[in-house]
Each structure stands twice: as C-alpha cells, then as structure tokens.
Amino acid sequence: MRKKLxxxxxxxxxxxxxxxxxxxxxxxxxxxxDATFEEIETELRLHRRQLMGKSLNILINDREDDQxxxxxxxxxxxxxxxxxxxxxxxxxxxxxTTLDRTYYSCPNxxxxxxxxxxx
Numbered sequence: 001m002r003k004k005l006x007x008x009x010x011x012x013x014x015x016x017x018x019x020x021x022x023x024x025x026x027x028x029x030x031x032x033x034d035a036t037f038e039e040i041e042t043e044l045r046l047h048r049r050q051l052m053g054k055s056l057n058i059l060i061n062d063r064e065d066d067q068x069x070x071x072x073x074x075x076x077x078x079x080x081x082x083x084x085x086x087x088x089x090x091x092x093x094x095x096x097t098t099l100d101r102t103y104y105s106c107p108n109x110x111x112x113x114x115x116x117x118x119x
Contacts, residue, residue: 005062013062017054021047052095061100073106080104 005013028043029035035043071080083103090099 005058010058010062013058014055017051017058021051049095052092053097054095056090056092056095056097060097071104073108073110075110076106076108078106078108078110081107 024047025044029040032039032043072078073080081104083105086101086103088099088101090097
C-alpha cells in the first residue's frame with residue numbers, strides 16, 4: 001500500500017499532473033503549428049481524460065486513512081468490521097482510475113459487503 005498524502009501534498013501532486021498535461025500540449029502544438037481548433041481540441045480531450053483519471057486517483061486513493069468514515073450495516077445498523085483491502089478499476093465518463101478499496105462486513109452476518117470508497 002502506498003503512502004497517504006496530506007491535503008497540501010495531494011494539491012502539489014495534482015498540480016504536477018496538470019503542469020505535465022500543459023507541457024505535453026505545448027510540445028504537441030509546437031510540432032503541429034497548423035493544427036485546426038478542432039484538432040487541438042481533439043488532442044487536448046485525450047490528455048484531459050488521462051488527467052481526470054490521475055486526479056481521481058490522487059483525490060481518492062492518496063487520502064489519509066483516518067478520513068474513512070465509520071460504516072454501519074444498512075440492514076441492522078451495527079458497525080461493520082474491517083475485512084481487508086483490494087482494488088477496483090473504474091471506467092468513468094471523464095477518466096479511468098483504479099481505486100484502492102477497503103472491505104467491511106457485518107458481524108451479524110447480514111447480507112452484503114460494504115466498500116469504501118463505494119462504486
């Protein structure tokens with residue numbers, strides 16, 4: 001499991017990714033000076049999607065563990081117990097990312113398992 005980041009560290013990580021996107025677009029435009037607005041927009045759209053996936057990863061996965069909520073069983077209301085960690089790849093409208101998820105189950109053996117973050 002990787003190191004969790006503070007809010008300021010997450011901001012720095014995000015800005016680094018955004019700066020890389022900008023630099024990539026500047027380089028692309030230098031190499032394609034006659035590109036039309038539509039071509040520039042199409043190229044940027046590809047990079048924007050990558051940036052969104054990385055942003056989701058930074059925002060969700062790099063959050064400190066103590067920020068996770070106490071999860072209650074939706075059936076009986078009992079506090080659920082930690083069962084382990086795993087990952088799930090999410091294909092989103094604006095970007096794809098792999099979530100580090102924490103799994104919980106109800107000690108009363110109610111149906112279902114809870115995940116944090118959900119999704």
